[in-house]
Every structure is written in C-alpha cells, then in structure tokens.
Amino acid sequence: MPVRKRNGTLSSMNKALPILGLAAALLLAGCSSTRVAVSNAGQTEQLAAVQTGSVSTSTLPPIGPNGEVAPLATTPDPNALPSSDQQFGVSGGLAAADGSFTTLPAVGTQPNATGRDLTGGITVEKLLGRWTVVAGATQCQLNLTQTAKTGTGRYRASAPACALPGLAVVSSWTIAGTQVQLFDENNDLVAALILSGNRFIGTLSGGTGISMVG
Template sequence: MRITHVGFILAIAFAVTSCGRTDYAANEASQPAGPSSIAAAPVGGVQQSQLPPPSGDNGMDNASTAMPGDETGPSSDDTGDQTQMASLPTGTGAPSISREALLGRWTTSTGSSTCDLFLSLTKWTGGYRAASRNCAGIAEDISAWDVKNNTVVLSDSTGNRLATLTKAGDKSYTGTTQTGQSINLSR
C-alpha cells in the first residue's frame, strides 16, 4: 500500500510539472521572436551655408557680440548705445557692483581678524549663500549676502544685516558692520 501511495504522488507530481512545461512552451511559441522590422524613414540631404551677418533689427549692437580676442570688437571712438548706458546713474554714485563679480573666495578682514569668505548664487535666507572658514567674531556669523542699492549686504542665518560694503577697487570692497567695526573683502 505504501508503494501505491508513493507511485500516486509521483504520478501527480509528474503531471503537474509536465503541464507547466507544456504551458511554458506554448506561451513561448505564441510570442513574437523579436521586434518587428520597421522600414527606415528616408532622409534628405544635409545642406550647409553661411549665416547672414546679424542685422541691427533685434536691438543688439554688433560690437556687443564680439568675443574675447576678436580684433573687430568695439573701438575706442564708438559712441553708440554703450555711452548712454554708462551715463545711467547707479544707486549711490559708486562703481556698479554685479553679483557675478562677487562669486568665489574672498579674504575678509574685520579688526585684527582675517579669514576666508565664499560667496555663491545659491538662494538662501537673506539673499544668497555665504560660507566662512576660520573666521571669528561677526565674520563667523556671515551666512548670506546680496547686492542691494549698489552695496554688498552681508547677513546672518536669520537674514539680519551684519555689514554693508561698497566697491573700493577692482578686487576689493570696504564697509562697516552693524556694530561700527570696519570690514573689508579682497582677492
């Protein structure tokens, strides 16, 4: 009787496994062998020609599109729209300050302390992200910066103004902190 039960169980197991294989083989045969072939789209010839010179219709001055190193850049006697733009008044009459010119590492001096200040264009509370390294005192608290009314504004992590600076030279800014202490940025 035991052999009958073992034989019966083996017969059922064989039947179940063979059905699975038969079913698998049937499904495999009904599937497409691969992606169907698609005819390539016809491609026309490629044409090459020179672009026409820029016209003044779009409001851009040809001299303003000159690349560095071009010998056809603006001449010293050019009196186009650039002169009018240069005569526009700035916030405080000081040299114009751009955010892009301030990006990167600056040496910061406050009193007798000197450290590094890094300015980026990542949005932050109080303007844009600033990070100090090896700073002490008020310079240690600087975590944001912005340019407002042609002055550089340095702020803490809550947006409180810590110092304001104006352009003192090509690569230097000078100003005072909210406590009246002098502060300088230089490269």
C-alpha cells in the first residue's frame, strides 16, 4: 500500500511539471516584453524636440475687382532728411517768406539796374555817363565819355579813386561787337564785358569777375 501512494504522488507531480514549465515560460516572456517596453520608453524620452524656425509674415497687397494688384502704400520716414530741392525749392534759389523763390546773383554782381534802356543792342549813346563796377565787396565808379582819345580810335574813360588795380588804370573804352572793352594808357585791354539783362558782366585782365550797372 505505501508503494502505491508514492507512485500516485509521483504521477501527479509528473503531470504538473509541464504546466509549471509553461507558466514559467509565459512569465519570462512577460518580463522580457516589459523590459523592452521600458527600454523603448526610456529611449523615447531621450529624443530631443525638433526646433522649428521662425515664420515671417507680410501683408499681401489687396486685389481689385478685376484681379489687378493694388500697390502697397508706403509710409514716409519721419527721420529722412529733405532733398536739396525740397529745402531750397530750386537749385541756386533762396526760399522767401511768402513761399516764392528768388534766384541769387553771382558773387560780385548786383541786381539788374532799371535806370537805362539797353534793349535793341548797345550803342555809344546808351553807355555814356557814370557806371558802378562791382568786384566782390569792392565798388568803383567808372566814367564813360564820348570824347575821343587821340591816336586810339576810342573814347576817354576814367575810374577815379578806384581800389581795383585792374580798373584804376582805365583811360579809354570802345564797343567791339557785343562787348564793352576797357583799355589802359598803354593800349592794353584791361577788361571786357557783355550785356546781360540791364547790366554788363565780364572779367578784368587778371581774371577777376566784375559786373557793371548804371
């Protein structure tokens, strides 16, 4: 009888072994899957987030009813400097208080004189008398006469007490085409001027610019 009981117990244990082996295999498989999932989860957490660049935006121009694109309006820069034309209106001009512009005369000139009528060309009769010659800040009085200067074919001229060296030596004058020419006692040309409006402009022999009004 004892032998039978031992054989029955062994038989029961032999039947249980395959079941235990299967359970152990399933347990090991579950642990392996858990380790893989945990490992993958750790790797996923280590991935750095992808950085995206900034996106710029701009305003699109409006589209008209016929499909045309209207130009965008620009805003003027308040710090931009005005151009020279905006500052002075015109080149070489000076803005007046009333909004008009006055053209500045060249250096060494005076505004047009209205005392003489020089229209229709220049003649000896129109040039007779006293004139004011201007060179920079210096002014001289020039006298043109119709008295012939002997041996020259010209008329007498003088510039008494003139501080301009080139003009102080004037002794005669003449008209040569459209020019008024001034000469010294040595018959050397000391100045030549041409008509410009109601005045004459020209240069002395040394190159100094002058104007003559009367």
